[in-house]
Amino acid sequence: MGRKRVFAFLTAVLLVLTACGGGTEGQSGNEVEIFSWWTGAGEEAGLNALIQLFEEENSDIRVNNAAVAGGAGTNAKATLATRMQGNDPPDTFQVHGGSELNDSWVAADKMEPLTELYQQEEWNDKFPQELIDLVSHEGEIYSVPVNIHRGNVLWYSPSIFKENGLEPPRTFAEFFEVADQLKKKGIVPLALGDKESWAATHLLETVLLGKLGPDDYNKLWTGEIPFDDPKVIDALETFKKMLQYTNKDHAARNWQDAAQMVASGDAAMNVMGDWAKGYFTADLKLEPKKDFDWIETPESEGSFMVITDTFGLPKGSKNPEGTKKFLQVLGSVEGQDTFNPLKGSIPARLDADREKYDVYGQETMDDFKESALTPSLAHGSAAPEGFVTETNQAVNSFVTQGKVDATVQLLQQKLEAALK
Amino acid sequence: MQDSTRTEKSKLSARSLDDRWKAFLFLLPTLVAVAVFVYGFIGWTGYVSLTGWNSLVPDFSWVGLQNYVALFQDFRFQSDLRNTVVFTLLFIVACLSIGLALAVLLDQRIRGETFFRNLFIFPMALSFIVTGVVWQWIFNPSTGINLWLDRLGWTDLPVWYVDTRIIPGWEWGAIQVGIPIALIAVVVAAVWQLSGFTMAMYLAGLRGIPDTLREAARVDGAGEWQIWRRVILPQLHPITWSVVIILGHISLKIFDLVVAMTGPGANFVTDVPGVFMFETTFRGNHYAQGASIAVIMLVLVSILIVPYLVSQMRREERG
Numbered sequence: 001m002g003r004k005r006v007f008a009f010l011t012a013v014l015l016v017l018t019a020c021g022g023g024t025e026g027q028s029g030n031e032v033e034i035f036s037w038w039t040g041a042g043e044e045a046g047l048n049a050l051i052q053l054f055e056e057e058n059s060d061i062r063v064n065n066a067a068v069a070g071g072a073g074t075n076a077k078a079t080l081a082t083r084m085q086g087n088d089p090p091d092t093f094q095v096h097g098g099s100e101l102n103d104s105w106v107a108a109d110k111m112e113p114l115t116e117l118y119q120q121e122e123w124n125d126k127f128p129q130e131l132i133d134l135v136s137h138e139g140e141i142y143s144v145p146v147n148i149h150r151g152n153v154l155w156y157s158p159s160i161f162k163e164n165g166l167e168p169p170r171t172f173a174e175f176f177e178v179a180d181q182l183k184k185k186g187i188v189p190l191a192l193g194d195k196e197s198w199a200a201t202h203l204l205e206t207v208l209l210g211k212l213g214p215d216d217y218n219k220l221w222t223g224e225i226p227f228d229d230p231k232v233i234d235a236l237e238t239f240k241k242m243l244q245y246t247n248k249d250h251a252a253r254n255w256q257d258a259a260q261m262v263a264s265g266d267a268a269m270n271v272m273g274d275w276a277k278g279y280f281t282a283d284l285k286l287e288p289k290k291d292f293d294w295i296e297t298p299e300s301e302g303s304f305m306v307i308t309d310t311f312g313l314p315k316g317s318k319n320p321e322g323t324k325k326f327l328q329v330l331g332s333v334e335g336q337d338t339f340n341p342l343k344g345s346i347p348a349r350l351d352a353d354r355e356k357y358d359v360y361g362q363e364t365m366d367d368f369k370e371s372a373l374t375p376s377l378a379h380g381s382a383a384p385e386g387f388v389t390e391t392n393q394a395v396n397s398f399v400t401q402g403k404v405d406a407t408v409q410l411l412q413q414k415l416e417a418a419l420k
Numbered sequence: 421m422q423d424s425t426r427t428e429k430s431k432l433s434a435r436s437l438d439d440r441w442k443a444f445l446f447l448l449p450t451l452v453a454v455a456v457f458v459y460g461f462i463g464w465t466g467y468v469s470l471t472g473w474n475s476l477v478p479d480f481s482w483v484g485l486q487n488y489v490a491l492f493q494d495f496r497f498q499s500d501l502r503n504t505v506v507f508t509l510l511f512i513v514a515c516l517s518i519g520l521a522l523a524v525l526l527d528q529r530i531r532g533e534t535f536f537r538n539l540f541i542f543p544m545a546l547s548f549i550v551t552g553v554v555w556q557w558i559f560n561p562s563t564g565i566n567l568w569l570d571r572l573g574w575t576d577l578p579v580w581y582v583d584t585r586i587i588p589g590w591e592w593g594a595i596q597v598g599i600p601i602a603l604i605a606v607v608v609a610a611v612w613q614l615s616g617f618t619m620a621m622y623l624a625g626l627r628g629i630p631d632t633l634r635e636a637a638r639v640d641g642a643g644e645w646q647i648w649r650r651v652i653l654p655q656l657h658p659i660t661w662s663v664v665i666i667l668g669h670i671s672l673k674i675f676d677l678v679v680a681m682t683g684p685g686a687n688f689v690t691d692v693p694g695v696f697m698f699e700t701t702f703r704g705n706h707y708a709q710g711a712s713i714a715v716i717m718l719v720l721v722s723i724l725i726v727p728y729l730v731s732q733m734r735r736e737e738r739g
Binding site for chain 2: 077078081084085103104105107108194195196197248249250251252384385386388389390393396397399400401
């Protein structure tokens with residue numbers, strides 16, 4: 001082979017290499033890229049309906065649905081972090097309101113404020129103030145909530161309670177009374193599926209909410225109330241006692257498996273967010289109030305553990321005007337009522353159309369208007385992601401070891417580090 | 421005469437120089453790619469592990485070994501190290517003994533050898549994710565083999581990978597040292613997948629031993645058992661080493677099987693550094709902390725690989 005050919009070959013190799021590097025910059029024209037982890041049955045249907053509605057109103061804009069599959073968004077969040085740090089953000093992306101938005105992306109100066117959009121659309125009194133606070137940082141609003149999920153729900157089997165002449169528990173004392181009776185009859189009182197440890201954290205945060213009340217619960221995450229507060233210790237002791245009434249194989253189950261135990265009558269109760277309702281009605285074809293029923297978790301009546309999916313506008317979006325149009329649809333009554341009945345959540349707006357929702361949805365919409373809103377820790381709204389991961393780890397050990405003092409100390413230390 | 425040889429020589433050396441130059445050019449893209457994408461990124465990971473980048477905001481302030489110190493004090497990481505050692509030992513020993521046993525049986529020139537060979541090696545074709553999911557069903561305490569055991573009248577059923585006991589479980593600081601029972605279930609799945617590979621390696625080794633060696637030993641009056649112990653097994657040493665190296669690095673960086681089967685497990689009885697690294701980096705956004713776990717995993721693998729590489733290089737030099 002002559003020298004010329006060698007160089008020709010090398011040039012070819014280099015060309016291929018550079019071509020690979022530049023290949024992703026293909027986006028052109030009037031396009032909006034929507035990034036989410038909504039690939040499951042109901043949520044994907046909701047998103048698609050929303051996109052359809054948007055395209056009907058804006059026929060000149062094409063939507064690129066960049067959903068990344070993976071439970072609770074783990075894979076999507078990793079992909080998103082890479083793109084954001086590489087200054088190649090999607091035009092808008094799904095992010096939980098609260099710490100997940102504020103302490104990461106807003107604090108990193110990666111988001112455009114949407115305060116003007118709120119004024120222009122007159123949204124400021126359409127969403128509850130506490131919810132707007134959850135997506136605000138230092139006086140500016142940064143994202144548009146599309147839905148609301150509730151975390152502090154105790155799901156129960158009405159037939160088990162009826163057959164045993166029991167009432168669903170409103171307090172922790174009642175819970176343990178009921179649980180004792182059920183256990184004696186050989187029924188698992190409380191189904192738990194903490195194969196992924198956030199499910200145990202989810203149960204713990206509802207206990208914290210019950211024991212501390214909404215105000216003190218919120219203060220816990222800002223460091224105003226320390227973890228060695230007697231109420232927190234009481235909550236951990238209660239949580240520990242509750243674990244004795246769970247199914248033995250909880251570490252082998254996920255949240256759906258645990259919810260299914262209630263559906264099939266193997267367990268009496270289960271604490272889970274109201275995506276469990278979607279699972280009951282859509283996947284298991286159960287009828288609300290008849291095959292399954294619900295009540296707030298013990299001592300948390302009047303509080304609403306809120307998990308909200310929101311969409312914002314990252315800095316460096318290739319089509320900010322088109323994206324704002326999408327956010328307008330997302331925040332409109334029509335948009336919210338298109339998306340939420342399919343996804344199984346309730347609208348974030350207070351003036352949405354009640355008739356579009358099932359009996360659970362209507363009841364929860366009423367509660368949402370009247371309750372004190374509290375951010376969920378397990379779902380990233382109350383504290384930075386790093387602390388959430390560390391809490392999941394601490395709870396994982398706590399479930400087996402039950403060391404209250406060590407856990408309290410560890411959490412206090414980790415939260416202080418996270419708030420720094 | 422002298423002149424002509426000199427020109428011949430210089431022509432030759434010029435040509436070989438030309439060849440070397442060409443060879444270098446051909447290797448250059450690969451060299452650059454490996455230098456950047458392997459060693460460059462290893463260096464980058466090492467550098468990140470010494471910084472304070474523990475949120476979504478990049479932060480390259482120098483913190484020295486702080487991330488490593490925090491890591492070794494962490495209950496989860498201590499459990500991970502215990503699990504890695506236990507997993508690696510159990511996994512390699514089981515694969516070697518089962519693989520060798522199968523190879524010896526197949527080497528008896530039995531009927532249907534091809535069938536059995538394929539049967540045992542087939543699991544290797546699956547991904548660890550599939551293996552994990554299947555064995556998760558099998559070992560599920562409420563729906564797996566326990567259904568059969570229950571029907572057979574077995575009371576007090578084992579809970580398999582949900583078992584949080586550690587035997588013998590000496591306390592060492594906060595963690596318990598010993599074999600986590602739950603981890604054995606994961607080892608079983610891994611062994612099922614890879615003992616066929618060990619078998620194939622040993623079978624090839626056995627077939628490579630010339631029959632004349634056995635015959636010579638027989639003539640010298642050695643019994644069958646003695647032939648095995650003194651003639652055949654020593655010949656298999658290099659194979660054993662290769663298998664240990666290959667299985668060892670798989671077990672030190674195992675991730676997918678654990679994720680599919682158990683996750684970290686209750687009280688981290690089945691957690692491994694790979695899973696911890698992933699969760700720390702991509703769930704917790706603790707990039708520097710995650711990088712330090714990755715560096716430790718690299719060190720663990722090199723403890724196993726480097727002596728092997730060195731011995732190989734020495735052999736090449738000698739050969």
